[in-house]
Amino acid sequence: MSGRLLYGSGVSPGIAIGPAVVLQLEFPTVPHRVVPPDAVEREVERLYDAIGAVRQTLERLRVRASERVGTEEAKIFDAQLLMLEDREFLGQVERLIRDNQLAAERAFEFKALEVRALWANSANTQLRDRVADLSGVQLRVLNFLLERRDDEVLHAHDRPAIIVTREVTPGLTIQFEREHVAGFVSEEGTRTAHAAILARSLGIPCVMGLPHALERITAGRELVIDGTRGTVIVSPTPEDVRAAHAFDARRHKLLADLETIGREPAVTLDGARIPLRGNLDLPEELEPLVRHGAEGVGLLRTEFMIVGRASLPSESEQLDYFRRVARQFPEEPITVRSYDVGGDKFPAAFRIGPEPNPFLGWRALRVCLDRPQVFLTQLRALLRARLDGDVRLMLPLVIEVGEVTRTQELIAEARDALRRDGLRAADHLPVGVMVETPAAVTVADQLADHAAFLSVGTNDLTQYTLALDRGNARLAARFSGFHPAVLRLLRDVAAVGTARGTPVSVCGEMASEPFGIFLLLGLGYRELSVAPTALPLVRWLVRHLRTTDAEAAAEAALTATSAAEALRHLQDRLAALVDLDLVAAGWLPGNRSAASLEEHRGSG
Numbered sequence: 001m002s003g004r005l006l007y008g009s010g011v012s013p014g015i016a017i018g019p020a021v022v023l024q025l026e027f028p029t030v031p032h033r034v035v036p037p038d039a040v041e042r043e044v045e046r047l048y049d050a051i052g053a054v055r056q057t058l059e060r061l062r063v064r065a066s067e068r069v070g071t072e073e074a075k076i077f078d079a080q081l082l083m084l085e086d087r088e089f090l091g092q093v094e095r096l097i098r099d100n101q102l103a104a105e106r107a108f109e110f111k112a113l114e115v116r117a118l119w120a121n122s123a124n125t126q127l128r129d130r131v132a133d134l135s136g137v138q139l140r141v142l143n144f145l146l147e148r149r150d151d152e153v154l155h156a157h158d159r160p161a162i163i164v165t166r167e168v169t170p171g172l173t174i175q176f177e178r179e180h181v182a183g184f185v186s187e188e189g190t191r192t193a194h195a196a197i198l199a200r201s202l203g204i205p206c207v208m209g210l211p212h213a214l215e216r217i218t219a220g221r222e223l224v225i226d227g228t229r230g231t232v233i234v235s236p237t238p239e240d241v242r243a244a245h246a247f248d249a250r251r252h253k254l255l256a257d258l259e260t261i262g263r264e265p266a267v268t269l270d271g272a273r274i275p276l277r278g279n280l281d282l283p284e285e286l287e288p289l290v291r292h293g294a295e296g297v298g299l300l301r302t303e304f305m306i307v308g309r310a311s312l313p314s315e316s317e318q319l320d321y322f323r324r325v326a327r328q329f330p331e332e333p334i335t336v337r338s339y340d341v342g343g344d345k346f347p348a349a350f351r352i353g354p355e356p357n358p359f360l361g362w363r364a365l366r367v368c369l370d371r372p373q374v375f376l377t378q379l380r381a382l383l384r385a386r387l388d389g390d391v392r393l394m395l396p397l398v399i400e401v402g403e404v405t406r407t408q409e410l411i412a413e414a415r416d417a418l419r420r421d422g423l424r425a426a427d428h429l430p431v432g433v434m435v436e437t438p439a440a441v442t443v444a445d446q447l448a449d450h451a452a453f454l455s456v457g458t459n460d461l462t463q464y465t466l467a468l469d470r471g472n473a474r475l476a477a478r479f480s481g482f483h484p485a486v487l488r489l490l491r492d493v494a495a496v497g498t499a500r501g502t503p504v505s506v507c508g509e510m511a512s513e514p515f516g517i518f519l520l521l522g523l524g525y526r527e528l529s530v531a532p533t534a535l536p537l538v539r540w541l542v543r544h545l546r547t548t549d550a551e552a553a554a555e556a557a558l559t560a561t562s563a564a565e566a567l568r569h570l571q572d573r574l575a576a577l578v579d580l581d582l583v584a585a586g587w588l589p590g591n592r593s594a595a596s597l598e599e600h601r602g603s604g
Contacts, residue, residue, distance in 0.1 A: 004216075004233065004234040004235060005231060005232075005233055006210055006213075006216060006217075006231065006232040006233075006234065007210070007230060007231060007232075008185070008207040008208060008209045008210030008211075008213075008230045008231070008232065009189075009190065009207065009208050009209040009210075009230045010206075010207060010226065010227045010228050010229050010230035010231075011189065011190065011196040011199065011200070011206050011207070011208045011227065011230075012184075012196060012199035012200045012203075012204060012205055012206035012227045013200075013205065013227050013228040013251070014183075014203065014204075014205035014226075014227050014228065014248065014251075015205060015224065015225070015226055015227075015244045015245065015247065015248040016160075016162055016182040016183030016204075016205040016223075016224075016225045016227070017182065017222070017223070017224050017225075017236075017241060017244065018159060018160050018161050018162045018182040018183070018222070018223065019159065019161050019162070019220055019221065019222060019223070020161070020162050020164050020185075020217050020218070020219055020220060020221045020222075020223050021161040021162065021163050021164065021219060022164045022165070022214060022217065022218065022219040023163055023164065023165040023172075024165075024166075024214065027109075027138065027139060027142060028142050028143065028146050028148055030105050030106055030109045030142060030146070031106070032106055033102070033103035033105075033106055034100075034101050034102060034103070035101050035102075035103055036101070037101065040097060040098055040101060043097045043102075043103055043104045043107075044094055044097055044098070044104070046104040046145060047090075047093060047094065047097065047104040047107070047108065047145075048090075049144075050104070050108075050141050050144040050145050051084050051090065051141065053144050054084060054137065054140045054141050054144060055081060055084050057140060058077050058080050058081055058084070058140075059077075059081070061077055061170070062077040062078075062081075065077065065170075065198070077170060079130065079133045080133050080136055080137050080170070083133065083134060083137050084137060089111060089115070092111050093107045093108050093110075093111045094107075096110060096111065104145055105142055105145035105146055108138075108141055108142065108145065109138070109142060112134065112137075112138040112141075115134060116131060116134055116135070116138070119131045119134065131167070131188070132167045132168065132169050132170075132188070132189060132195055133169070133170070135167060135169060136169035136170065136172075139169075160179060160180060160181060160182035161180070161181060161182060162181075162182050162183045162184070162185060162223045162225060163181060163183070163184050163185070164184075164185045164186075164213055164214065164217050164223075165184075165185075165186050165187075165213075165214070166186060166187045166188060166213075166214060167186050167187065167188040167189055167195075168184050168186045168189055168195040168196075168199070168206070168208065169195055170195050170198055172184075172195065173195045173198040173199055173202065173204070181204060182204075182205070183204055183205040183206060183207075183223075183225045183227065184199060184204060184205075184206040184207070184208075185206075185207050185208075185210055185213055185217070185223070185225055185232055186206075186207075186208045186209075186210065186213065187209070187210060187211065187212065187213045187214065188208065188209065189208035189209060190208060190209060196208060197282075197284065199227075200533070205225055205226070205227030206225075206227050207225050207226070207227055207230050207231070207232055209230075210232060213232075216234070217232070217234060221234055221235055222234075222235055222236060223236070224236045224240060224241060224244045226244065226247070228251060254537075254540075255536075257540070258536040258537065258539075258540055261536070261539060261540060261543065263293040264539075264543075266538070266539045266542040266543060267542070267543060268521070268542055268543070268545050268546055268547050269543070269544070269545060269546045270546045270547055270548060272521075272526065272547045273526075274521070274526055274527065274528060274542050275295045275296075275526075275527045275528075276293075276294065276295055276528055276529075276530065276535055276538055276539055276542075277294055277295050277296045277297055277298030277299075277332070277333070277335075277505075277507075277527070277528070277529040277530075278292075278294035278296070278297055278298065278529060278530065278531070278532055278535060279297075279298060279299045279301070279507060279529050279530060279531050279532075280297050280299070280300045280301065280325065280532075281301050281304065282304050283304075283321065283324075285531075285532050286324070286325060286328060288532035288533065289328075289532045289535075290328050290329075291532075292532055292533070292535035292536055293535060293536075293539070294329070294332075294532070294535055295329075295332050296329045296332025296333045296334060296335075296390070297325060297329065297332075297333070297334045297335055297336075297529075298333075298335050298455065298505055298507045298527070298528070298529020299335060299337060299394070299455070299507040299529050300322075300325060300334060300335060300336045300337060301337055301340070302318075302336065302337060302338070302339055302340075302378070303339065303340055303341070305317070305318065305321075306339065306341065312374060312377070314377070315377050315380050315381050316381075318377070318378060318381035318382075319381040319384050319385055322334070322336060322381055322382060322385035322388075322391060323385050323388045323389075325389075326385055326386075326388045326389030326390075326391055327388055327389065329389065330389055331390075332389075332390065333390045333391075333392055334389055334390060334391045334392065335392045335393075335394050335432065335455070335529075336382060336391060336392065336393055336394065337394045337395075337396055337434065338364075338365060338368050338375065338378060338393060338394070338395055338396065339364075339367065339368055339374070339375075339378065340363070340364050340396045340397075341363060341364065341367050341368075363397065364396040364397035365395050365396055365397050365398060365403055365407075366397070368407075369403065369406055369407070369410075372410055375407075375410060376410060376413065376414050376417070379393075379410055379411055379414040379429070380414045380417070380418055380425070382429055383411070383414055383415055383418060383425040383426050383429055384418065384423065384424065384425050384426075386425070386426035386428075386429060387424060387425065387426055391426075391429070392429070392430040392431070392432060392452065392453075393407075393411075393429055393430065393431050393432070394431075394432045394433070394434055394453075394455060395407060395431065395432070395433055395434060396434045396436065396457075397434070397436055397437065397460075398433045398434065398435075398436075398440055398447065399437055399439040399440055399443075400439075400443065401443065401446050401447060401449075401450050404431060404433060404447065404450045404451055405450060407431055408431060408450075411429050411431070415427065415429075430452035430453070431451060431452055432451050432452050432453035432454065432455055433447050433451045433453075433454050433455070434455050434456075434457050434507075435447075435454050435455065435456045435457065435461065435493050436456075436457040436460035436461050436464065437460070437461065437464045437465075438461075438464060438465055438489065441461075441489045441492055441493055444492065444493050444496040445496050445499075445500065448496050448497065448500040448502040449500065451502065452502075452503075453502060453503040453504070453505070454493060454496070454497060454502055454503070454504045454505075455504070455505045455506070455507050455529070456490065456493055456504070456505070456506045456507070456508060456525075457507060457508045458481045458486070458490075458506060458508025458509060458510040458511070458516075459481075459508045459509055460508075461481075461486060461489060461490075461508070462479065462480070462481045462483070462486050463479075465483070465485050465486050465489060466478070466479065466483055466485065466486070480563035480567075481508070481509070481510045481516065482515070482516075482519070482557070482560075482563040482566045482567050482570075483562075483563045483566075484558075484560055484561060484562070484563070484566065487519070487557060487558055487560075487566060488558065490519075490520070490523055491523050491554075491558060494523045494524040494525055495524070497524075498524060503527065504525060504527070505525065505527035505528065505529060506520055506525050506527075506528055506529070507528075507529040507530075511528040511529060511530050511538070512530040512531055512534040512538065514541055514574065515567060515570045515571065515574065517538060517541055517542065517545075518541075518545065518550050518553055518554075518570055518573075518574050519550070519553065519554050519557060519570055521542070521545060521547055521550035521551075521554075522547070522549075522550035522551045522552070522553050522554025522555070522557075523554050541578070544577065544578050545577060545578075546577075549573065549577060552573065553569060553570050553573040553574070556569040556570075556573065557569045557570055
């Protein structure tokens with residue numbers, strides 16, 4: 001390729017071609033200004049005037065988003081609005097003004113930068129994704145206080161352009177007309193960022209996480225961006241442009257073929273029925289799950305209810321959400337994971353000090369069992385929601401049977417309390433275990449005797465098996481779920497499920513990747529749970545495979561001495577069954593399959 005090829009992360013599919021418009025949305029320089037005592041009240045007034053003005057701006061953007069992409073997607077702006085209503089945060093800013101006589105803009109910047117540093121350095125993807133929301137609020141408030149013009153407003157261009165910036169905010173995504181913007185490229189962000197969700201809803205190709213994009217792309221340069229594979233070509237040749245159009249045509253053809261499959265069940269060519277459930281991170285993903293034919297929810301994460309909040313959600317708030325999901329899938333299971341708090345995901349209500357190694361510390365189920373009153377509120381909501389559907393509970397980071405039996409005791413306690421309160425609730429709540437550590441694999445036979453089901457979280461299982469931080473970019477090349485040690489653990493869990501008659505599923509990223517699906521079918525897994533956008537393609541791939549072929553490929557992969565060798569075995573055998581170019585053209589953002597396919601073909 002004669003053009004300059006850059007790699008990022010594809011977060012919104014499609015091809016975009018156009019000139020680069022580089023937006024340097026930098027924070028303004030805020031001078032250190034101290035005011036006299038008699039001016040303090042005026043600075044407090046200025047602070048809340050700015051908060052009110054920015055709130056009105058965000059409300060207008062929310063209305064516009066509702067008109068363009070729908071009410072559910074417009075709720076993305078709720079996160080920024082909640083930040084403007086955070087009494088604890090604003091109270092701390094106000095105290096800086098009163099106690100230190102700081103100007104409003106200086107006090108606000110100080111607290112915003114403090115929170116931003118905490119979130120940006122977090123190993124938790126969900127928390128890092130909220131940095132863009134905080135940045136949008138910070139920029140707007142400071143611009144108002146400093147009486148600066150809104151730098152996000154651009155004049156219309158004669159030709160659709162590709163916006164290149166450090167990070168794409170929801171406001172930046174929604175404020176431009178579709179005919180003026182061909183795509184987005186940013187240095188920061190992931191597929192679960194609010195701006196990425198909006199870009200997908202609007203059908204705008206988007207590449208995020210491209211290192212040093214502002215240094216490597218100059219204004220006016222022609223770009224070809226691929227929001228599926230996460231690539232950017234700078235100064236493409238006519239041949240590059242033709243190839244991009246051809247690739248996009250293949251992607252659209254596959255997506256059209258998927259429409260013919262519709263809601264047909266995922267059945268392999270030799271008749272194995274593979275239930276495909278959905279992973280539900282945020283409420284706005286519920287509608288895509290239904291639209292793409294999910295057979296229930298295999299992993300309903302509850303962390304969004306607590307991250308960034310000063311208080312824990314009430315029983316009624318949780319009940320309403322669980323009921324809403326259950327009623328969308330009246331005949332299918334809804335698997336709710338208990339709070340996976342800990343690490344950097346502690347709500348303000350917990351008020352704990354820092355730990356030297358939080359991801360090996362007080363987190364996940366350990367917190368719930370040590371704070372039973374918090375856990376009991378969630379268990380009460382689940383027991384009541386079970387009257388509306390097949391609601392189940394899944395426990396994260398389990399390492400021994402006692403954690404399961406203690407949870408079952410708390411469920412009985414919650415049930416009895418509900419009856420005393422005169423509230424209707426289910427008599428029983430099935431409890432399953434997430435297998436995420438080598439310890440859980442080693443005692444999987446014991447866990448299977450006490451749990452209703454097992455579900456493998458491949459991301460954490462890989463992290464804890466290889467002793468590699470999944471959020472550390474320096475280790476990304478070493479982090480692979482296809483490492484021989486991980487493959488053997490996956491084999492062992494599947495074998496326990498078969499021997500004990502306990503259902504075993506996979507809800508990690510591997511279940512959304514073509515090589516991973518091929519491997520898992522071969523290891524004996526017969527239930528997968530994936531992101532909403534991955535469902536059509538996973539269904540398509542399953543319907544093009546035989547379990548006997550997958551079993552032979554898995555057996556070969558298990559002989560490998562490295563992740564690369566295991567992938568080569570899977571690639572060679574999968575290439576004989578399906579068109580890998582077609583798979584690469586269609587695989588949606590959020591997994592690394594497309595880039596992996598290109599790399600493996602190139603390496604032979």
